[in-house]
Structure formats: C-alpha cells, structure tokens
Amino acid sequence: MSQSAKASTVAAESLLTAVAEQVAGAGDLEGLTRPLLNILQRLTGLDSVYLTAIDWQADQQQILFSQNSGDMTIGEGLVVPWHDTLCRRALDENRFLTTDVPVRWGDSEAARALNIQTYASVPVKADDGEIFGTLCGASDHVAPVPEGTESVMSLFAQLVAHQIQLERAASHARQRARQAEDAARSFQGIAALAEQCSGATVLEEALHGCAGVLDSIWTDVTVRTCHPADEGPAKPVVRAFMNWLIGQQLTPDGAGWWNRRDDPDVFEAAGELVGPDIVGIGVACAMRRGQSAGSVLVLARALPSQGLAAQQMLTGLALHLSLLVTRLELRESLEASYREIERQARLDPLTALPNRRQLEEEGERLRARAVRHGGRVCAAFVDLDGFKQINDDHGHDAGDRFLMQVAVSLQTVTRAEEICARYGGDEFVLLALVPEHEADAFHDAVRDRLEEAVRGHYDLGDASIDYPGASVGVTIQASAEESLADLLVRADEAMYEVKRRRRGEGASGRRD
Ligand SMILES: Nc1nc2c(ncn2[C@@H]2O[C@H](COP(=O)(O)OP(=O)(O)OP(=O)(O)O)[C@@H](O)[C@H]2O)c(=O)[nH]1
Known part of the structure; x- marks a missing residue:
C-alpha cells in the first residue's frame, strides 16, 4: 500500500x-x-x-x-x-x-x-x-x-435521519401513552359520574356530586350546578346554551362544549360569573322532555387536557343525569300510586268515609293521646233503624243514596279532632276525645248531635223519605286503660239498648 x-x-x-x-x-x-x-x-x-x-x-x-x-x-x-x-x-x-x-x-x-x-x-x-x-x-x-465527501455527508445524513426517526417514534409513543392515560382518566371519571347518578335520590344531590368529580379531574375549571328551581348565577349561561343547541337544530343530547367564536354573548355572561379569561364552556344537562331539569356547567380557563374525551365525558354525564331524572320521575309516580292505593284501602268505597281499618288505627292514636294528655275516648255507635225496609221499598240503589247522604250529614257534624267511619252495612261509628270532667255532658251532647244529624228528609232519586232517626249508643272509656275493642263492644251494646227501647221491646232483646 x-x-x-x-x-x-x-x-x-x-x-x-x-x-x-x-x-x-x-x-x-x-x-x-x-x-x-x-x-x-x-x-x-x-x-x-x-x-x-x-x-x-x-x-x-x-x-x-x-x-x-x-x-x-x-x-x-x-x-x-x-x-x-x-x-x-x-x-x-x-x-x-x-x-x-x-x-x-x-x-x-x-x-x-x-x-x-x-x-x-x-x-x-x-x-x-x-x-x-x-x-x-x-x-x-x-x-x-475532498473526494469522498459526498459519501461521508450521506452517511451523516443517514445518522441524523435515524436520530430524527427515533425521536419521532419516542414522541409518538409518549403521545400515545398520554392519550392512554387520558382515556383511563376519562373512563374512571365517567365511572365516578355514573356512580354519583345511580346512587342519588334527588337530582340536586347528583348535580353536586358530579360537579365535585369534574372539579377533581380537570384543572383550571370552575364547575357550577344549575337547577331550574334556583335562580343561581349560572342560569343565564345554561339558558343560552340550550338556546344555542336549539339554534344549531341538533337533537339536544343535553351536552356540549363551545368556545368564544360560537357565541360571544354566552362568554360575556360566563365572564361575569368567574372572570373574563374563560376559553371554553361545557354543559351537561339532565334532560326532561326536551327541557333542562338541571345542569352541570364547566367554565374552563384552559381546555381540559382530555380534548375529545372531555366532550364525551359531558355527553356521558348528560345521559346519566337524564336517566336519573327518568328514574326519579318513575319512582315518584310509583310512590304516588302506592300512597293512593294505601289511602283507598282505608276508605269506604261507597261513602268515602274512613273504613273500619282506619277507624281502628285512628282510635289507637286517640287512646294514646288520652293517656298522654288526660281524658277519655268516647265511642258512639250509629245504626240506621229500618234501613232494610228502605232497600226493600225503594231498591238497593236508593239504599246506597241514603247511606251516602247519611255519611255526608255525619261528616258535617264531626269535629276536626274527631273521626267518623262507616263500620259496616248501616252502622257508623264516631270516636272523640273527652276531657275527664266533661264526660257526662259530652255523652248526651254527642248522642243528640248524631241523632239530629241523621234525622230528616232524604231525596233518593225516584223516591224521597222522611227518616225518623237512628239508634245511637254512646260510651266513654271506663279508664284510660280500656281497650278500643272493649269500648266498641260496649258502645254496640248501648246502641242495642237504645234500639230495643225505640222498638218498645224488653231490655233483654239481642242483636239480629
Ligand atoms: N243498599 C245497600 N244496602 C246495604 C249495604 N250494606 C248492607 N246493606 C243492607 O242493609 C241491611 C242491614 O240490615 P239490618 O241492620 O238488619 O236492617 P235494619 O232494617 O236496619 O234493621 P235494624 O237495624 O234492626 O233496624 C241489610 O239488608 C243489608 O243487605 C249497602 O252498601 N248498600
């Protein structure tokens, strides 16, 4: 060489x-x-x-x-x-x-x-x-x-290209990792939001819970809740959002993000709430028949890093809130139905007076009050004399009309603290609380009041009658300990005593 x-x-x-x-x-x-x-x-x-x-x-x-x-x-x-x-x-x-x-x-x-x-x-x-x-x-x-420079420069260019590709791949991998982290955070966030909605018993509770979740996963945001009943400061922004959605002619799913370009007026309103540096506004509404029943409002000074996921999260939240509203509405109407069934179960269907079951429940409450405040329970048994004859003479419908009118008359003379019930057939019972020292006077007064109420002229449709009156038996608790059942038995007996007298029979007559 x-x-x-x-x-x-x-x-x-x-x-x-x-x-x-x-x-x-x-x-x-x-x-x-x-x-x-x-x-x-x-x-x-x-x-x-x-x-x-x-x-x-x-x-x-x-x-x-x-x-x-x-x-x-x-x-x-x-x-x-x-x-x-x-x-x-x-x-x-x-x-x-x-x-x-x-x-x-x-x-x-x-x-x-x-x-x-x-x-x-x-x-x-x-x-x-x-x-x-x-x-x-x-x-x-x-x-x-020098000769060979081109190969050296080409080699160097290859090394540089290799390094650029390495760095791009690393940056791409980092970006993917960030996206995966964001997605994981979004999923956790959506799961937390779903939990708030599924556990809530009232909408406001879910709105506040969800606002707390968003506040904890997003930085640089102010999260407010807005409910139609409250005239909170966020309301104009939410209303503007709903108008904006309608203006977009979208099917409102109740969620959206928008920026200053979309509607400067909305940003003005938002600016008055939390300051002028808002760059994005997001809303998730609980939708009830196309209207917002309440919303979570996100006022962002920097857009949440999740980007697209942030939108999906609000859409998911709106869906969960809307489902909650439907669930609460269903529960409310179910409860109302139950309450109505319960109420009906305590009423006599013909006269709409309390029935025997309600009389017994109210009677126990009266007894408890008598024990607490001193006093006695008074029971008055009302049996319509000759009622069978009215049925026989004028028909069952006329008998029904008579019973209903008697019920109205008895109800009219029943005082606020008393209870008047249809005990069965042609029997009615009134329960009252009597101060101990007024027992005797009350006994006669209540009898007269009830006899007077039932006696009179009745229009029964095709016929009308002058009804002479009912047999009324009145008893007052012997002591505060006497049971309601015993008191009612004694009142029934007293009524029969009266009935026998009215019939002009002997004292030993028995109930038929
Ligand atoms: N129209 C009608 N009749 C009823 C109703 N419930 C019970 N009755 C009738 O009421 C009558 C009551 O019988 P009683 O108490 O023996 O008849 P009464 O003529 O009043 O006899 P006394 O009590 O002895 O005076 C029976 O014929 C029952 O069929 C109802 O809801 N409507």
Whole structure:
C-alpha cells in the first residue's frame, strides 16, 4: 500500500472512530448533529456547514444547527422560502456539489445575499423516503471539496435521519401513552359520574356530586350546578346554551362544549360569573322532555387536557343525569300510586268515609293521646233503624243514596279532632276525645248531635223519605286503660239498648 493510501486509510479510520463515539454518546438530535457538523467542517473546509428542516406544508426551510467559520454566517433559526433555496435546486437536479453557484443558480436571492460560491447538499431522508431536511455546506469562494465527501455527508445524513426517526417514534409513543392515560382518566371519571347518578335520590344531590368529580379531574375549571328551581348565577349561561343547541337544530343530547367564536354573548355572561379569561364552556344537562331539569356547567380557563374525551365525558354525564331524572320521575309516580292505593284501602268505597281499618288505627292514636294528655275516648255507635225496609221499598240503589247522604250529614257534624267511619252495612261509628270532667255532658251532647244529624228528609232519586232517626249508643272509656275493642263492644251494646227501647221491646232483646 502506498504512503498516501496508508495515510488516507488512517484518516478514514480515525474519522469513523470519531463518528462512532459521537453517535454512541448522542442524547438527542442536537447532541448528535453538532459534533457531526464539526467533523464535517474539518473534513471539507467549507465556511458553513448546517442541518436544515423542511416544512413542506408551509413551503419553508429552517436552519436547525449550523457551524460557521470565516466571513460566512448562516444563523440558526433562519427561515427562508423553500422554493428560493439552493437545497431545493440541488435536490431537483440531483446535484451534490456546485462550485459556481452565482452562474448556475444566479436567480436565488438567498444565495446572492449570503454570497455563496460553493455549495454541497445531501437530503436527510427517512426510511420511507420522506425528506426531513438537508445537510449542507457552503463557502463564499471556490472550495476544493475532498473526494469522498459526498459519501461521508450521506452517511451523516443517514445518522441524523435515524436520530430524527427515533425521536419521532419516542414522541409518538409518549403521545400515545398520554392519550392512554387520558382515556383511563376519562373512563374512571365517567365511572365516578355514573356512580354519583345511580346512587342519588334527588337530582340536586347528583348535580353536586358530579360537579365535585369534574372539579377533581380537570384543572383550571370552575364547575357550577344549575337547577331550574334556583335562580343561581349560572342560569343565564345554561339558558343560552340550550338556546344555542336549539339554534344549531341538533337533537339536544343535553351536552356540549363551545368556545368564544360560537357565541360571544354566552362568554360575556360566563365572564361575569368567574372572570373574563374563560376559553371554553361545557354543559351537561339532565334532560326532561326536551327541557333542562338541571345542569352541570364547566367554565374552563384552559381546555381540559382530555380534548375529545372531555366532550364525551359531558355527553356521558348528560345521559346519566337524564336517566336519573327518568328514574326519579318513575319512582315518584310509583310512590304516588302506592300512597293512593294505601289511602283507598282505608276508605269506604261507597261513602268515602274512613273504613273500619282506619277507624281502628285512628282510635289507637286517640287512646294514646288520652293517656298522654288526660281524658277519655268516647265511642258512639250509629245504626240506621229500618234501613232494610228502605232497600226493600225503594231498591238497593236508593239504599246506597241514603247511606251516602247519611255519611255526608255525619261528616258535617264531626269535629276536626274527631273521626267518623262507616263500620259496616248501616252502622257508623264516631270516636272523640273527652276531657275527664266533661264526660257526662259530652255523652248526651254527642248522642243528640248524631241523632239530629241523621234525622230528616232524604231525596233518593225516584223516591224521597222522611227518616225518623237512628239508634245511637254512646260510651266513654271506663279508664284510660280500656281497650278500643272493649269500648266498641260496649258502645254496640248501648246502641242495642237504645234500639230495643225505640222498638218498645224488653231490655233483654239481642242483636239480629
Ligand atoms: N243498599 C245497600 N244496602 C246495604 C249495604 N250494606 C248492607 N246493606 C243492607 O242493609 C241491611 C242491614 O240490615 P239490618 O241492620 O238488619 O236492617 P235494619 O232494617 O236496619 O234493621 P235494624 O237495624 O234492626 O233496624 C241489610 O239488608 C243489608 O243487605 C249497602 O252498601 N248498600
């Protein structure tokens, strides 16, 4: 091997060693590129060597890293229109080296401005052929670029392209990881929102719970709740949102995000609530028959990082709130039905007076009051004399009409603290609380009151009758301990005593 061949082999080996060291130690694109530019400049002797990036969409080329010597300075960060560059011309002509730039590419303003005479350029290409940028060298004089420079620059360009691809892959992976984290947070958030809605027994409770969840997962937001019943400060914003939705002619799913461009007026209203720096407003409404029954309002000073997921989260929340409203409505109407059934079960269907079951419940309450406050329970048994005859003479319907009118009369003379019930057939019972020292007077007064109430003229449809009156038996508890059942038995007996007397029978007559 000749001396010069030996020398060039040694130079090539030391160059490769230097490059290998730089590549191994490079932490990022800059850490790789700067030493490579340094080696390249020493190797070529060109005034400026640099790496560029091409933005194909913006039609621009930018100097990323450069190394300058002599009079030529190609500044880092410099951006030039791509179509005017020497790189574009070199690429188009597939030309590595040009030593007569002013002659060949005299139309390039950038080359004229920088006074470039010699120019070398290789593309920095991804594996799939995408051109990231160029690796270049330039001098303001005719520079004798050594043989083999093109291969070295191509090798360097490959190393740079490799590094760019690595960094892009890493950035892509980081982005995917962030998206996965965001998605996980969204799912957790939606699960937490669903839990708030499924556990709530009133809408306001769910609205506040969900507002708390959103507040904890999103930063830079103010979360408010709004309910039609409250005239809270968020109400104008929510109303504007609903109008906006209707204006969009969307099927309102009750959720949305919008920005200042969508409706500046809404942002004015929001600004008055929490300050002017709101960039986004989100609303999730509990929908009831196309109207908002209540809402959660998000006023964001920075859009939640979840982006699209943030919208989905509000849509999901609106759905859960709307389901809750439906569930609560169903429960309410079920409860109302139960209450009505319960009420009906305590009423006599013909006269609408309390029936025997309710009489017994109320009677026990009266007994308890008698024990607490002193006093006695008074029971008055009313049996309509000759009722069977009314049925027989005028028919069952007329008998019904008679019973209903008697019930109205008895109800009319029943005082607020008393209870009057249909005990069965043609029997009615009145229960009252009597102060102990008034027992005797009350006994006669209640009997007279009831007899008087029942006696009189009745219009029974096809017929009318003058009814002479009922048998009324009145008893008062012997002591506060006497049971209601015993009291009613005694009242029944007293009534029969009266009935027997009224019939003019002997005292030993028994009930038929
Ligand atoms: N129209 C009608 N009749 C009823 C109703 N419930 C019971 N009755 C009738 O009421 C009558 C009551 O019988 P009684 O108490 O023996 O008849 P009464 O003529 O009043 O006899 P005394 O009590 O001895 O005076 C029976 O004929 C029952 O069929 C009802 O809801 N409507």
